[in-house]
Structures are given as C-alpha cells and as structure tokens.
Amino acid sequence: MEKKKLIVGILVFGSLWGFAECVIGPLLRNANLPAGAIMTGVFAFGLMAASRMFYKVRGMALGMGLVAGAMRLFNPFGGCQLCSGIAIMAEGLLFELIWSRVPMALDEFSSLTNKISLGIVTSYGIYVLGYVITQVLTPMVSAAGFYFGNLVGILPQILASGLLAAVIGGVMAPVLFFLRDVDISRIRNQVYYPVAFGISAFCWYVVVSNSPWMAGI
Amino acid sequence: MRNIRALPILAIIVLMVGVGSSIYVNSQKNSSTSITINNEEYCVSQFSEMVEEKSIEADAGFPLDQLINKIGVASPETHEYTIIGSDGYQKTVTWENMQAGIITKGRESVFPDLPKAYRIKEIVEIKVEE
Numbered sequence: 001m002e003k004k005k006l007i008v009g010i011l012v013f014g015s016l017w018g019f020a021e022c023v024i025g026p027l028l029r030n031a032n033l034p035a036g037a038i039m040t041g042v043f044a045f046g047l048m049a050a051s052r053m054f055y056k057v058r059g060m061a062l063g064m065g066l067v068a069g070a071m072r073l074f075n076p077f078g079g080c081q082l083c084s085g086i087a088i089m090a091e092g093l094l095f096e097l098i099w100s101r102v103p104m105a106l107d108e109f110s111s112l113t114n115k116i117s118l119g120i121v122t123s124y125g126i127y128v129l130g131y132v133i134t135q136v137l138t139p140m141v142s143a144a145g146f147y148f149g150n151l152v153g154i155l156p157q158i159l160a161s162g163l164l165a166a167v168i169g170g171v172m173a174p175v176l177f178f179l180r181d182v183d184i185s186r187i188r189n190q191v192y193y194p195v196a197f198g199i200s201a202f203c204w205y206v207v208v209s210n211s212p213w214m215a216g217i
Numbered sequence: 218m219r220n221i222r223a224l225p226i227l228a229i230i231v232l233m234v235g236v237g238s239s240i241y242v243n244s245q246k247n248s249s250t251s252i253t254i255n256n257e258e259y260c261v262s263q264f265s266e267m268v269e270e271k272s273i274e275a276d277a278g279f280p281l282d283q284l285i286n287k288i289g290v291a292s293p294e295t296h297e298y299t300i301i302g303s304d305g306y307q308k309t310v311t312w313e314n315m316q317a318g319i320i321t322k323g324r325e326s327v328f329p330d331l332p333k334a335y336r337i338k339e340i341v342e343i344k345v346e347e
Contacts, residue, residue, distance in 0.1 A: 082332045108221050117228035124231045138332050139308075147309040150299070154306050160242045163235030170228070 012196040014067025019203035040127040041168025053179035065092015090133040123169020278319035303339035
C-alpha cells in the first residue's frame with residue numbers, strides 16, 4: 001500500500017478517535033456514565049482494531065494515538081486536558097505492543113472464543129495500563145509531583161473500572177473481524193483522499209468550534 | 218500469536234481480576250458524609266462557619282489552606298496533603314496547591330493549577346502528611 005495512503009489513514013482514524021474523545025466523551029461524563037471505559041472499549045479499541053483490519057500494517061495505532069492525543073491536548077479552548085491526552089497516546093502505544101504478537105493474517109482467530117478473548121485482553125490491557133501511565137505521568141508534569149502511595153491506593157479502582165472496557169472489547173472484537181475482508185488499497189485515490197480529508201477536516205472543525213461552548217465561553 | 222491457546226485463559230483471568238477488584242472496591246467504599254481532616258471529623262456545613270467561600274471559575278467552595286490554618290495544623294507549609302475520595306481515589310498535593318485550591322459544598326476538590334485528575338469527588342479525608 002502507498003505510504004501516503006497510510007499516513008492519510010492515520011490522520012482520518014486518529015481524527016475520528018480524537019473527535020470522539022473531545023465531543024462524545026464529555027457528553028458521557030455529563031450523563032454520569034463511565035466515560036473512560038466506554039471510550040476505550042468502543043472508540044479506542046474499536047478504531048485501532050478497525051484500522052489494523054483495513055490497512056493490515058503495524059504502527060498505525062501509535063500514529064492514531066498521537067493524532068487523537070494532540071487533538072485532545074491542543075484543543076484550543078478546552079482548557080488543560082493533560083490526563084486525557086497522555087492516556088490516548090499511551091493507549092495507542094499499548095495497542096501496538098499487545099498486537100505486535102498478533103499475526104497480520106489473523107487466520108488463527110477463526111473461533112469466536114479467540115476473537116472475544118483478544119478483544120477482552122486488548123481492551124482491558126490498554127485501559128488499565130493507559131490509566132496507570134496517566135496516573136504516573138500527569139503528576140510528574142504538573143506542579144504536585146508523583147507519589148507512589150497514591151498509585152497503589154487507586155490500583156484496585158483502576159483494575160475494577162477496566163472490567164467494563166474488557167466486556168465492551170469482548171463484544172466489539174467479533175464484529176470488527178468482519179472488516180478484515182475490506183481492502184482499502186482497492187479504493188480509488190480520487191475517492192479515498194477527498195473522503196479522508198473531508199472526514200478529518202470535519203472532525204477538527206467540530207472540535208475547535210465546539211470548544212468555546214464546552215468551556216462555557 | 219504463539220500461545221493462542223492461552224488467550225481464552227488470559228481473558229478469563231482478566232475478567233476475574235476485574236470482578237474481584239470491583240467487589241473489593243465496593244466493600245471498601247466509604248459512605249460517610251463527613252470529612253476527616255487531620256484525624257478530626259467535620260461536616261461540610263461547619264466549613265461555612267470557619268472560613269469564607271470563594272469562587273474559582275464556575276466553582277465555589279471553601280479555601281483549603283484557610284481550613285487547614287483554622288484547624289490548627291502547625292507549620293502547614295512544611296506538610297503535604299493527601300485528599301481521599303469515598304471510592305479510595307486519592308491524590309497528594311503540596312501546600313502551594315492547597316493555597317490555590319478549594320473544596321466545594323458537594324465535597325469535590327478544585328485546583329486551578331492542577332490537571333482534572335486532581336478533582337477528587339466525595340472527599341472523605343484530608344490527611345496531613347509528615
């Protein structure tokens with residue numbers, strides 16, 4: 001597949017993920033729903049796994065995490081979103097690490113049990129480890145500093161809250177496996193690029209224009 | 218994946234860890250509506266008699282540094298403070314952070330100089346660390 005097509009793929013999938021984190025995430029939080037686990041299970045895991053099914057290359061999730069994390073971090077009017085930005089980037093890295101052991105052909109995952117298991121392990125792994133990384137890095141880069149006792153104190157809560165992400169991942173995975181038959185490289189460039197740029201531009205436009213409203217300006 | 222047969226077992230372990238942790242967290246949940254500060258219990262309603270409310274952006278509450286001073290913690294600037302929520306979520310902050318922070322009537326901490334991770338809900342304890 002062309003390198004340019006992959007980079008644009010990273011941009012569009014990363015933008016969709018960032019859009020979900022910046023627009024849908026706060027709505028879930030306002031509704032008092034467990035936004036972190038839902039965002040990880042549905043959007044983070046869903047979009048990263050979908051991109052692997054579509055493009056069949058390693059490294060895309062890491063790039064998507066950087067794009068989505070940047071959207072969250074540099075959300076111009078949304079205030080400091082440090083924790084979310086770090087968590088998103090960490091999730092991209094963790095997905096790559098976990099799926100580095102998953103063969104590209106995915107033929108070994110023909111059984112429903114294996115697909116569900118892969119979804120559970122990946123979604124729980126990226127949620128829990130992403131949460132831990134955030135709890136370590138956020139205090140380090142803020143004025144308060146990192147305290148190991150705080151991390152130990154909230155570890156049971158992190159492990160518990162990941163359960164929902166694991167269940168969502170387990171439900172999502174078999175559905176996402178249907179996407180592996182889609183061949184992105186067969187989409188004509190005249191269609192692929194305008195659609196990809198259009199979706200990315202829409203996501204960034206909505207996030208930027210929505211930010212003053214979300215910040216209460 | 219080399220050990221694909223182990224994947225379902227790993228998934229079961231993951232689910233068991235999640236369920237076990239959920240049971241543990243719920244059993245440890247503190248339903249108290251009072252706040253323990255430096256080993257003494259207070260109700261939020263008492264705070265209004267102790268210090269004046271102040272606002273930080275959209276939030277109003279009681280200045281944490283003034284509460285600590287009122288309670289009589291000696292040399293408050295030499296201590297750190299661990300704020301603990303009813304679910305066990307906790308964060309340790311410095312005296313400088315306390316000087317900028319407030320606790321709302323809804324028992325939530327607000328620190329304008331710190332990330333949102335420091336907004337601790339349903340606070341049940343503020344520990345004065347040595």
